Amino acid sequence: xxxxxxxxxxxxxxxxxxxxxxxxxxxxxxxxxxxxxxxxxxxxxxxxxxxxxxxxxxxxxxxxxxxxxxxxxxxxxxxxxxxxxxxxxxxxxxxxxxxxxxxxxxxxxxxxxxxxxxxxxxxxxxxxxxxxxxxxxxxxxxxxxxxxxxxxxxxxxxxxxxxxxxxxxxxxxxxxxxxxxxxxxxxxxxxxxxxx
Amino acid sequence: xxxxxxxxxxxxxxxxxxxxxxxxxxxxxxxxxxxxxxxxxxxxxxxxxxxxxxxxxxxxxxxxxxxxxxxxxxxxxxxxxxxxxxxxxxxxxxxxxxxxxxxxxxxxxxxxxxxxxxxxxxxxxxxxxxxxxxxxxxxxxxxxxxxxxxxxxxxxxxxxxxxxxxxxxxxxxxxxxxxxxxxxxxxxxxxxxxxx
Numbered sequence: 001x002x003x004x005x006x007x008x009x010x011x012x013x014x015x016x017x018x019x020x021x022x023x024x025x026x027x028x029x030x031x032x033x034x035x036x037x038x039x040x041x042x043x044x045x046x047x048x049x050x051x052x053x054x055x056x057x058x059x060x061x062x063x064x065x066x067x068x069x070x071x072x073x074x075x076x077x078x079x080x081x082x083x084x085x086x087x088x089x090x091x092x093x094x095x096x097x098x099x100x101x102x103x104x105x106x107x108x109x110x111x112x113x114x115x116x117x118x119x120x121x122x123x124x125x126x127x128x129x130x131x132x133x134x135x136x137x138x139x140x141x142x143x144x145x146x147x148x149x150x151x152x153x154x155x156x157x158x159x160x161x162x163x164x165x166x167x168x169x170x171x172x173x174x175x176x177x178x179x180x181x182x183x184x185x186x187x188x189x190x191x192x193x194x195x196x
Numbered sequence: 197x198x199x200x201x202x203x204x205x206x207x208x209x210x211x212x213x214x215x216x217x218x219x220x221x222x223x224x225x226x227x228x229x230x231x232x233x234x235x236x237x238x239x240x241x242x243x244x245x246x247x248x249x250x251x252x253x254x255x256x257x258x259x260x261x262x263x264x265x266x267x268x269x270x271x272x273x274x275x276x277x278x279x280x281x282x283x284x285x286x287x288x289x290x291x292x293x294x295x296x297x298x299x300x301x302x303x304x305x306x307x308x309x310x311x312x313x314x315x316x317x318x319x320x321x322x323x324x325x326x327x328x329x330x331x332x333x334x335x336x337x338x339x340x341x342x343x344x345x346x347x348x349x350x351x352x353x354x355x356x357x358x359x360x361x362x363x364x365x366x367x368x369x370x371x372x373x374x375x376x377x378x379x380x381x382x383x384x385x386x387x388x389x390x391x392x
Contacts (some may be wrong), residue, residue, distance in 0.1 A: 132330060
């Protein structure tokens with residue numbers, strides 16, 4: 001059976017575009033924003049790791065038995081921080097190709113899903129190291145009276161500034177990772193029912 | 197200009213079926229699993245908050261000036277922990293209706309998207325409080341030589357066991373939240389291109 005349909009030149013063009021789920025330039029925009037935010041997250045994660053790893057202060061006086069030195073590897077929490085933030089930075093670098101794939105193919109669900117799942121795992125890692133670092137930084141600044149832990153920031157001012165900076169950078173990375181997950185989640189469904 | 201297009205009866209029917217997303221009973225299964233995991237996460241989050249909030253130990257000896265008491269509110273990190281875990285538990289209870297909506301309507305992207313975004317935010321909160329708590333628990337157990345912070349768990353054994361348990365419960369909640377996000381993300385796209 002054949003039907004005659006009147007198809008003007010312009011509407012045929014539109015019809016062809018409609019077979020693709022949605023024109024959705026906004027998905028491409030989200031993919032590009034994902035890429036840019038990922039670059040920012042790489043910078044802050046690696047910056048946090050580097051700042052923490054180079055924190056080291058030796059006081060200009062010493063006794064016969066003790067030399068007063070504070071370094072990130074005095075605290076196992078900060079060692080964990082350096083390792084995890086370097087790891088997160090490395091993952092984010094390796095995730096860039098997948099982000100580029102979502103720019104080229106904004107409607108493919110696979111790469112986005114892959115990124116959401118791994119981003120969630122690494123968000124958890126980054127948050128845990130950042131928060132653990134923040135807890136120790138808080139103790140270093142304020143101490144704790146009840147357990148008789150004295151603040152060390154009076155003596156080691158530069159060291160404290162550096163570890164605080166590293167923790168702040170890690171929280172920037174965490175916020176960017178949350179944004180990455182939210183953006184990917186918004187772009188994931190095909191919005192056949194709800195969108196417009 | 198008009199064009200003749202040959203449209204057989206059968207292919208028109210197939211074309212119509214293709215517009216409906218998918219039967220997908222597996223999405224309903226994921227939604228039910230989401231609900232169950234959410235109940236587990238509620239239990240562990242509220243359990244963590246309650247365990248931490250009731251931690252309190254007074255030693256059976258005291259001097260003229262000091263009574264030796266350890267309680268969660270000696271440590272601002274643990275206060276943060278209790279508040280955040282209670283908050284996360286409250287959110288998870290309030291999210292149950294949305295989880296039920298995804299069971300009833302497994303193909304609706306809206307509620308799932310809403311849950312993914314809020315789950316991510318509360319995952320970050322839960323992870324940060326759990327990790328900060330873990331950092332302090334580690335210090336309480338091991339102390340830190342370089343900053344002259346002594347381990348307090350020798351004196352306050354029961355207190356330390358209780359705060360350690362609370363931190364472990366918070367990490368259970370974190371793992372369940374990660375699973376919730378991954379499950380929702382897997383069920384979110386309509387899989388027009390990749391599925392089957």
